[in-house]
Amino acid sequence: MSTQPSKQLETFDNATPDRDYTIHIETSEFTCLCPKTGQPDFATIKLDYVPDEKCVELKAFKLYMWSYRDQGAFHEKVTNTILDDLVAVCQPRFMRITGIFNVRGGVYTTVVAEYRKEGWVAPEPVTLP
Amino acid sequence: MSTQPSKQLETFDNATPDRDYTIHIETSEFTCLCPKTGQPDFATIKLDYVPDEKCVELKAFKLYMWSYRDQGAFHEKVTNTILDDLVAVCQPRFMRITGIFNVRGGVYTTVVAEYRKEGWVAPEPVTLP
Amino acid sequence: MSTQPSKQLETFDNATPDRDYTIHIETSEFTCLCPKTGQPDFATIKLDYVPDEKCVELKAFKLYMWSYRDQGAFHEKVTNTILDDLVAVCQPRFMRITGIFNVRGGVYTTVVAEYRKEGWVAPEPVTLP
Amino acid sequence: MSTQPSKQLETFDNATPDRDYTIHIETSEFTCLCPKTGQPDFATIKLDYVPDEKCVELKAFKLYMWSYRDQGAFHEKVTNTILDDLVAVCQPRFMRITGIFNVRGGVYTTVVAEYRKEGWVAPEPVTLP
Amino acid sequence: MSTQPSKQLETFDNATPDRDYTIHIETSEFTCLCPKTGQPDFATIKLDYVPDEKCVELKAFKLYMWSYRDQGAFHEKVTNTILDDLVAVCQPRFMRITGIFNVRGGVYTTVVAEYRKEGWVAPEPVTLP
Amino acid sequence: MSTQPSKQLETFDNATPDRDYTIHIETSEFTCLCPKTGQPDFATIKLDYVPDEKCVELKAFKLYMWSYRDQGAFHEKVTNTILDDLVAVCQPRFMRITGIFNVRGGVYTTVVAEYRKEGWVAPEPVTLP
Amino acid sequence: MSTQPSKQLETFDNATPDRDYTIHIETSEFTCLCPKTGQPDFATIKLDYVPDEKCVELKAFKLYMWSYRDQGAFHEKVTNTILDDLVAVCQPRFMRITGIFNVRGGVYTTVVAEYRKEGWVAPEPVTLP
Amino acid sequence: MSTQPSKQLETFDNATPDRDYTIHIETSEFTCLCPKTGQPDFATIKLDYVPDEKCVELKAFKLYMWSYRDQGAFHEKVTNTILDDLVAVCQPRFMRITGIFNVRGGVYTTVVAEYRKEGWVAPEPVTLP
Amino acid sequence: MSTQPSKQLETFDNATPDRDYTIHIETSEFTCLCPKTGQPDFATIKLDYVPDEKCVELKAFKLYMWSYRDQGAFHEKVTNTILDDLVAVCQPRFMRITGIFNVRGGVYTTVVAEYRKEGWVAPEPVTLP
Amino acid sequence: MSTQPSKQLETFDNATPDRDYTIHIETSEFTCLCPKTGQPDFATIKLDYVPDEKCVELKAFKLYMWSYRDQGAFHEKVTNTILDDLVAVCQPRFMRITGIFNVRGGVYTTVVAEYRKEGWVAPEPVTLP
Ligand SMILES: [Ca+2]
Ligand SMILES: [Ca+2]
Ligand SMILES: [Ca+2]
Ligand SMILES: [Ca+2]
Ligand SMILES: [Ca+2]
Ligand SMILES: [Ca+2]
Ligand SMILES: [Ca+2]
Ligand SMILES: [Ca+2]
Ligand SMILES: [Ca+2]
Ligand SMILES: [Ca+2]
Ligand SMILES: [Ca+2]
Ligand SMILES: [Ca+2]
Ligand SMILES: [Ca+2]
Ligand SMILES: [Ca+2]
């Protein structure tokens, strides 16, 4: 695998497809450009998902994050696009992207978007005391 | 867009209207005047919403916050008014305003108000373990 | 309004009675006397409520807290009494009192009591991701 | 009341039996002996309950905790026994004991056990925004 | 019991099998090898379970964690394997394994997997105010 | 010893007078009255000292704190008075009083005053890496 | 005393002039205008001083802070000006002003300025272990 | 070595006696009895020292802490005694004992005592920026 | 001033040159490229200085940080270079740069470098109790 | 450079040898074996140094840490050995190693050792207010 920024997200086979389980991936090293001013924006990106047949490869995830470094991107739109791209390659049962953007003008912004595979029902959560 | 305080909230088109997703915006730079004493009050204002056709423009949000700087405002009332004003311009599926006011007389006050569009049903939350 | 300790709680008209919204008020300046030893007890008192026609006036809330300064009071009983007194004057849709008492003999005690107006149904909570 | 360690838990009458409310009691001063090695173990013990006719007396609770000082006790078993003893004397509507034991061999252990009175139904929780 | 790393998990009889209760065990001393690079990986492993007839012996749990020290293991797979191994020996009513892996390449990963015994229904959680 | 508020501070003999060592005592249960408004003020009081022949008795320290409950007191003055009173009874080698007062009008105040016995030289501090 | 914003700082007599002691005053309710953009700036202002003959009156301190609400002010300059103004009215032995300004453009700024009365020597600090 | 509580502190040879270096040891598992009431007291004990020829053996340190479990002990005295006992067996170049006792009657107490070997001079501390 | 990345640092006249005072500037939005792998590195950069005739202009500071976005830079070298560049343009009395770099391979790195103008002596610090 | 555990520490030339500056390196991924029980020990290792002609290469530092994975090591001795090894290869002006070891038997241990090159004098620290 190259160490170039890349929109090509890679996956590997889920070794435990018979079980709904959760993978959480998080990086505070996301940066893109503001489409209005051209100046750098910074964010923490969180990914939570329940894999189906495929899992997101970690290094490819990192190179994908890198691919936004020279790209203009609005907060609301880029969060939804990252979700769409990740859903497209790994076809999960459930996926959530959270984008926590750095303060601008005294204002903090967080955007959260989710995908649920048609027909998939989340397991009833067990709340232990 | 001017950099004057302004009650004119601006919006932009939601690029992902087919999906219920969440936008969280927060500023600790809200200040108004106490209607009883005329002295400054300070608060943190949080906005959480699920957009429909329109999103709240961030700079306009900031100028709107600024518009309260010389205005008398009760904690309970102003929180509800901010909600009404934001609902009026962006017609969201859901919106919540949280006003966290600075301590006065040893007493801390927080006010939270919500709007739900008629007919809109919140997506069943997925609680991942 | 006097600045004497007072059991007289005052209210003002709720300006937004058509909406269920939440008001949170909190003070760490509650002190009373232990009925067994006569020594001072200290607590943080939290009030959460959904107003109906009337809201609790903040300064009167403070003077009411003050009224316990020379009064003996058991943790469990005083938390319920504060709830009863506040319900009596403002007839809320919902109210919760939390009393967090200072450690005594290495033991921490917290008491929480709630009131719900007959016929009032809490709005279905919207849990945003 | 003596100031000797004692398994005799004392209670007092609940002054507000018509209302389901919560009492939380917590101490970080629990110590017993490890049945395998004879060495001291330490824990924080939390008690949450909804009283029925009787409340747990705080000083007696402390003396009861003290009674384990020279007694061998397994983490899982002692947490359940404390629950049984407290249920026996105060017959609550609901009770939960949480035992948070000090790290041993790099491993942290917490045990949580609950009792619900037959026929008692927990009030529907009100989640305020 | 030896003090060698061991895949042999030991159990002891649950002294309170008539009650659904929770045992939480946690260690930050898990280390294995990355199957790709051969370099050490580090994680915190959390175990939450509701025992049936058997409880997990703490020292054996520690030796089992130790058994991964020289073994290659992917984050997603090893979390599921630990769950399978623990379920196999203690046949719990419910079990959850959480693996919180150290940052690699600026990316943090957490994996969570659960097992529920067929026919077991989690007790309705009591949410106290 | 009575359990009445009392300006009578009691002491006991320092069992280790040949060594300069430090005693730190702290309570967050100090309350007095504001001389301007008559309303309650609250503070945390910290005492640090190097004893000479006498140590401050803890229960008497608590009753002395209690003695301010119905007394008017300015922040700056009362901190210095507490220092003077404690110095008078225990004649320490060094003493420091820190008064951390609750926020009033959005303003936090802390006052710190020290006493050094004539001729006493503080030991050269050993700063370990 | 009026409750208008005011550059008139008031003082009261130091009741303990024979002792070097420290008064710390802090507010997070400072706001002024940016001289370049005209937009509001926000800061926390901390004052530490050793009084000589006069102490800073707290309410006047608050009204003085308020006086910057409609005034343009650079971070570096305004911190030094606040120091000059406070030194002018209370002629302290030592004074320090710390201005902690809100993030702007992703950059946080803090400015600290000090005054020492000619001839005043700080007491040798006692560092207790 | 036995696993009985023991006043016999054991040591081992310092392998690096040519260098002044620091060893910090800390336990939150100290408990003794209050000499006035006979009730348990709890504390965290911290030990900092610069060894000379001998180091404190960790397991013996733990058994020594255990030896106070059934012993009456005043806060100030026991901290100095622990220092004396440790100095006697390991003859360090420098040693400090910090005893942080649990709150009693709303009052927190910490005691710190130090020993310096005659003729030993602490290395000039290097404060890196 | 442009909003392009720029090595041109701008300054403005220090309005209070007669006083040694401190300016602290901090951003967590520094990113450069690793000279070995070409991959992005991230850091928080802190600047502390005592200005002489000139102060660092904040927006220019931000654009200067931006100028490293496409540049290869070793942690140790770049921290010293930033110091040299800032010293060159504003000729301060004292300046310190702290570079806190993101974890790589499980290892965290921080680099701190200082400049002192020849002949400048730091004011004796006043340590208030 | 290999990715095998290695006692061979590598260095690179210090690009700024004319300036005393500080490099801080830290990893929480140190593990060795207890010489008494053979069981794994875990620690966080911190390195602070002022380089002279050579800097410690980060990847070699990591491989050196790895080299302890199968080696028995006492806390006090291994901290001093790491210092000796690093001093030997990079001959710094100053170096400090801090080893923070995981709790064992309820006891936490930290060891700190320093090296100063003969004739090197630490720069007078500048303490900014
Ligand atoms: Ca940030
Ligand atoms: Ca629960
Ligand atoms: Ca505030
Ligand atoms: Ca308290
Ligand atoms: Ca959610
Ligand atoms: Ca503990
Ligand atoms: Ca809510
Ligand atoms: Ca880690
Ligand atoms: Ca307070
Ligand atoms: Ca702020
Ligand atoms: Ca010290
Ligand atoms: Ca404690
Ligand atoms: Ca420094
Ligand atoms: Ca980071």
Ligand SMILES: [Ca+2]
């Ligand atoms: Ca650890």
Ligand SMILES: [Ca+2]
């Ligand atoms: Ca300073």
